[in-house]
Amino acid sequence: MGPVKFLSTSVGLVARGGKAYWLWVGVLVALIVWGGFAYVDQLRHGLIVTNMRDQVSWAFYIGNFTFLVGVAAAAVVLVIPAYIYNWKPIKEVAILGEILAISAIVMSLLFVVADMGRPDRGWHLVPVLGHMNFPSSVLAWDVLVLNLYLVLNALVVTHILYRGLQGRSYNQSLVVPLVLFSIPAAVGIHTVTAFIYVGLAARPYWNASILAPRFLVSAFCSGPAIMLILFQILQRTTKIAIKDEAIWKIAELMAYAMFVNLFLLGAEIFKEYYSATEHLTHFQYLFAGVRGHHALVPYAWAFVGCGIVAFLLFLFPATRRNVVTLNLGCLLIYASVYIEKGMGLVIPAFTPDVLGEIYEYTPTVHELRIGAAIFSTGFLIFTVLCKIAIPILTGEFAGTTNLGRPEELHPTPPARGAA
């Protein structure tokens, strides 16, 4: 099977679906078009269609970018046990984690593009072609590592699917080193993204060494939360069999991550409130409001509340194994991290600004529409890739029937989930 056949077979798989599938795809495409028009407007008039101004010069777009880098990095949570410890239940779904990572990275890169004043000059960032300020600029690092991570995951997923469609197992000497490399790379993308903020002495809200660890830990909460919900949807809408055991194990790992997440938040809050220096004002803006401005206060308490409740739900085996409370916990932790690592990370750093001025930011409809289009693009990529991957994972696709059994493949790692 050549690349052309691979492509046409994939298209065939994607084009196969029921009413619900096409409705889902239709909604996503409609949102992309709707938001796309908002982006055309932004290209025509400039970023003035947003509510960002000199005082709050990064906001909704960069908040979403940061959150999504975390989601992408969290794929590693599933990859580590699956590939290194050769642990069967999760391996079935590790490839779905990689597909999620691809979708999340594409979304985060699109948010960066949406935030650029001059997207037409994006090529200035390309090494050799442009003029990258490397290694001085952490943003230059981030562009490199994010693209590298995207290529890495795309390579692994494409290879496994390509081989799978041919009815062959993947090439272990190619996949295993790449997957092993993707683990430090996942930690790397999130650390570098955190360092974008940590390195700025001008913004005390970010200039804290605890920020990078908090980034990683919160990603290990939100990323798996999305995965757990997606797995259950896939379990019901496709023939893929994901064992409860796998879901419970992920939930258990999340409980540890949530504890550390809350602990680090508490450590930072203690430091700021007890020492009460001028740096405190940004936390005050977030949690209590400053000089009559409290746009973020309800969101701040929402993220703390959601985080604590989700932790308790995941802490007790009874509630993390119950479908209802498990999903409730997933939604709560997702909401919590989305607020905290999105707008909650970006806006308070700029409020008050470096000269003490308070400009209260809320996103415009244009920003929300563009955001909706980017999320829809990510969901569409995830849907399409799953549509190709799932028949191969389930052995439903002709030609894979004699494969995908772990006992037939050795040595490690077996490829039931991956091939």
Added chain:
Amino acid sequence: MPERPTDRMPGETDEALGEHALSRRDFLTSVGISLAGMLAGCSSETREAFFQKHFLELTPDEVERRLVRIRDDCDRQFGREVSISALPAQPGVVFGYALDLSRCIGCRRCVYACVKENNQSRAPQIQWIRVLEMEKEKGIDFEDGNPYYDPERVPDPDHFYLPVACQQCRNPPCTRVCPVGATWQERDGIVVIDYDWCIGCRYCMAACPYGARHFNWGEPGLPPEDLNPNLHILGNRPRPRGVVEKCTFCIQRVRAGRYPACVEICPVGARKFGNLLDPESEISRILSEKRVFVLKGELKTDPKFFYFYGI
């Protein structure tokens, strides 16, 4: 890591860089050809503007061509004839600035003289100088600074005034973070931006502790009759939408031996400017005879903009 001032003037590149620039040019050419179809609908000016190089990589000829292009653009956009230069830093000069807080009366004439001189957008408004009204009781405390003061008369007896613009740091956080090297410190200490290279990511704005960088959120609105036609390519030439701009100590004036517009307009003589390397200059006299301080010294940005109390 402190950044060393560079002002490799175009053409002055060392050999390694020259080779690098050449291979990049070849690469660009090939990409240009492959993209030619895509851009076939565009005018040759648009194409040239799209594929232009980083300012520090331009040859003297290419600088000349760019000056011509900006002149033509101004002619087309404003119907005005302008003179534009790319005058480089003079040897033996590092500019410094000092502001006498005991004299400043908060009249904001400097703000408007700056806007007029440097062709900032009038709508939406962009101003490079921000004057903060501070309570005398509290001293310099940014949390209580008010940039929107509007009394009948200035100075208000209970307040003093702190004008803030680019502090022209010797160790500028803004140039360090720019992902494409579109902003740098020249040899005479002025931090400049290549408006043709800036991608508008605004990382520099997040990094600046002084709020000195301003973004063109919308299309800059500059009425043709308000255009100051004496331009410098790294200074006050009209800016496009979607790029960052900032104070350049009036690079178009100071490199030609004149004072910045804010120094010239100040009715109380609170603003002092000169060559830090010349021991006889006014700025050097102030540094040796007055006691000066810098804003946010704890951040180690090492500004060349000093404040002092002259009286």
